[in-house]
Amino acid sequence: MKLHEYQSKALLSMYGMLVPRGGLAATPQEARQVAERLAGPCVVKAQVYAGGRARAGGIRMAGAPQEAEQHATALLGSRLVTSQTGPEGVPVHRVLVEEALEVERELYLGIVIDGGAESVVVMASRAGGTDIEAVAREHPELILRQVVDPVVGFQAFQGRRLAIDMGLPASLARSLAAQMVALYEVFIAKDCSLAEINPLVITRDGRIVALDAKLNVDDDALFRHEDLAALRDWSQFDPLEARAGQAGIAYVKLDGDVGCLMNGAGMAMATMDAIQASGLSPANFLDVGGAADPNRVATAMGILLEDPAVKRVLVNVFGGIARCDDIARGILQAFQPGQRAIPMVVRLLGANLQEGLALFRASGLNVTFAASLLDAIQALRELSNAQ
Amino acid sequence: MSILVNRNTRLLVQGLTGHQGQYHTAQMLAYGTNVVAGATPGRGGQRFQDRVPVYDEVEEAVAKAGANASIIFVPAPSAPDAILEAADAGIKLIVCITEGIPALDMVKVLHFLREKDVTLIGPNCPGVISPGERCRVGIMPSDIHTPGRVGVASRSGTLTYEAVYQLTRAGVGQSTCVGIGGDPLVGANFVEVLALFEDDPGTDAVVLIGEIGGVKEQQAADFIKAGGFTKPLFALVAGQSAPPGKRMGHAGAIITGTAALASSKIAALRDAGAAIIPSPASIGETVKRGMG
Known part of the structure; x- marks a missing residue:
């Protein structure tokens, strides 16, 4: 789960990291008030769940409070389109107004849980302030x-080693190491999956300040961080992704027209791959989960039907635990009177298969049954040619 | 022959008294698995199906019932503790089914296990099954499996079932099927499982099912190149159509850099000599043809 920059900075500050002075604003007037309090040049930063803000005009310099107000007017209520968002962008509901600092050097500081090392890894680079993915490449x-x-x-000592290996003067190594230790403490205390300070700057007056901050919290650890879980900003998601997320369904919107309903993440990806390999294009990733009770399946199917891009649907469920009649009931439940008609290819395997198929047959919906994934893809292609 | 589980497996079920634990214990017993004990703190003295004794502690289950393997159905907040308890009690094979364990908890668990003579499979996995040994330590549907000489190693659950289903229908039986788990941090990775299959005289070839995220497939490719695995390998990597930066269900299935791409993994495995399965719809057919 992502945190906004202002939320991340509040946490960093609590653990002793230096962040720029500033304040959050939801209206242009508030932005002006923060700028007046700062009494100097400032930066107005859009608070969105996406990187690449600077190039997209989401980070703007203001020399005077009036200018900060103007920037906030332009940003608040708009949708910011960055290299990391889709063409529809993400909505800006708040801006962070911060003092502008005189920067001497820009560094990069990051912490991840590394699968290869099976441990936490702290990373640092003197190539801060740039696209770190590009540096890594x-x-x-x-x-x-x-x-x-x-x-x-x-x-x-590990922090001092990183500082010295980055070519920083030994005089700075101790204070830099202290900042790294503070970031590590936040990472552990808040069960982060990623922490990035890019850039971590050294100011002309020799202070080490987190100019930007990005913390991601491990979704699997949210059960012990109710306060953080409550911070999730659903406005930053595609509306269908938000609905799925609130229902606990793993769903990712894609740009094709074949709506897909699967169980299990690997199976869901493999089904999407098979659709794509056949020349068709999946409209989404959707994993209803192993147990797949009828209500969850109904919610999942409802999400597919609500996506206007979906022209046909593939259901591919390999029931180990899930019962086929439960799956069928859930899917049919989503077709309330007035629901648009949509052709479906259904491939089910598992317990109560015949009962499940009978429910579909009795429904009067346009359903093609497939015995295997291969058959299902062929049926989809025929549907698509006929449409 | 098989890897990890066999007729000598004496299974303990941690979390036997829960809903999932009871359901799958019944399934495992029906398949032929020798389930010798359950462990749930506070439920010691009970019996499951009038025959499987439940103990309060794993240590007791080892001492009294001779358990040498364990399967864990304990909810995520307590699952790390259950893994550590089993390892500390001297269990040699731990299969953790639980999904949703925090990654930082797994960092600690793996650190603890490094000093012990134990193999952890999972977490967030379907488990291990050896059809020829009638031993199922997991939640997979029993009836799709058939005894044979092809091993399966996979990061997925249902996609493994799909693969096994296709293999069985194509007349290709399985020696052992291992779901290593969908999390970024798991016990045994592909490398450890391939090493076991290499030494198993009952396995002639292996089907590896990977997916986007992490470097487990590349590690497997490096291991093959270094001569650690010499049998034929058939590989499928799911997620070629997945967009970057989005978690695709599994905590580990997210494209965060070039190495995490399906195409990078496929290239590495092909370069190591693996036969790449062209589509998830043709797993059975590809392996059957490849096996001659």
């Missing part, structure tokens, strides 16, 4: 890593 030697021992945690 073109100059991997510029990204330095320290693997953390999970028992003792990240140690100050």
Whole structure:
């Protein structure tokens, strides 16, 4: 789960990291008031769940409070389209107004849980302020890593080592290491899956400040962080993704026209791959989960039907635990009177298969049954040719 | 022959008294698995189906029932503790079905296990089954499996069932099927499972089912190139149509960089000599043809 920049910075600050002075604004007047309080040049930053804001005009410099108000007027209520969003962009409901700092150097600081090392890894680079993915691709030697021992945690000496290996003066190494330790403490305390400070800046007056901040919290750890779970900003999601997410269904909107309903993540991806390999295009990833009770399936099917891009639907459920008649009941439940008609290809396997198929037959809906994934894809192609 | 589980497996079920634990224990017993004990704190003294004794502690189940393997159906908040308890009690094979364990908990668990003589399969996995040994330590549907000489190693649950279903229909039986789990941090990775299949005289070839995210498939490719696995390998990597930056259900299935792409993994496995299965719809057919 992503946190907004202002939420991340509040956490960092609580753990002793230096962040720019500033305040959050939901209206242009509030933005002006924050700028007046800061009494100097400031930056107005759109608070959205997407990177690439600067190039998209989501981060704007203001010399005077009136200018901050103008920027806030332009940003608030707009949709920001960045390299990381779709063409529809993400809505800006709040801006962060912060003091502009005089920057001497820009560094990168990141923490991840590394699958290869099976541990937490702290990363630092002197190539801060740029696209770190590009640095990793073109100059991997510029990204330095320290693997953390999970028992003792990240140690100050590792921070000093990173600082010195980045070519920073020894005089700065201790204070930089302290900032790294603070970030590591946030990471552990808040069950993060990713922490990135890009850039972490050294100001002309020698302070080390987190100019930007991005914390992602491990979704699987939210059960012990109710306060953080409550921060999720559903306005930042595609509306259908938001509905699925609130119902606990794993759903990702894609740009094709074959609506897909599957159980199991691997099966869902494989089905999408098979659709794509046949020359058709999946409209979504959707995993209803292993148990697949009728109400969940009905919600999932409802989401597919609500997507105007969906022209046909493939149901591919391999019931191990799930019963086929439950799946059928859930799907049929979504077809309330007045619901648009849509051709479906249904491939079901598992317990109570015949009962499930009988329910579909009795429904009067346009359903083609398939015995295998191969048959299902062929049936979809025939449907698509006929449509 | 098989890997990880066999007729000598004496299984303990941690979380036997829960809904999932009861359902799957009944299924495992019906398949022929030797379930010798259950463990649920506070439920010691009960019996499941009048024959499987339940103990309060894993240590007790090991001492009194001779359990040497464990399957875990404990909810995510307590599952790390259940894994550690089993490892500490001397269990040699731990299969953790539980989905949704926090990644930082798994960092600690794996650190603890490194010092122990134990194999962890999962978490967030369907488990292990060996049809020839009539031993199922997992939640997979029993009836799709048939005894044979092809091993299966997979990061997925239902996609593994699909693969096995296709293999069985194509007349290709399985030696052992292992679901290693869909999380970024799991116990045994593809490398460890391939090493076991290499040493198993009952396995002639392996089907590897990977997916986007992480580097497990690349590690497998490196292992093959280094000579660690020499039998024929058939590989399918799911998620070629997945967009970057979005978690596709599994916590580990997210494209975060070039290495995480399906195409990178396919290239690495092909380069290591694996036969790439062209479509999820043709798993059975490809393996059957490849096996001659």
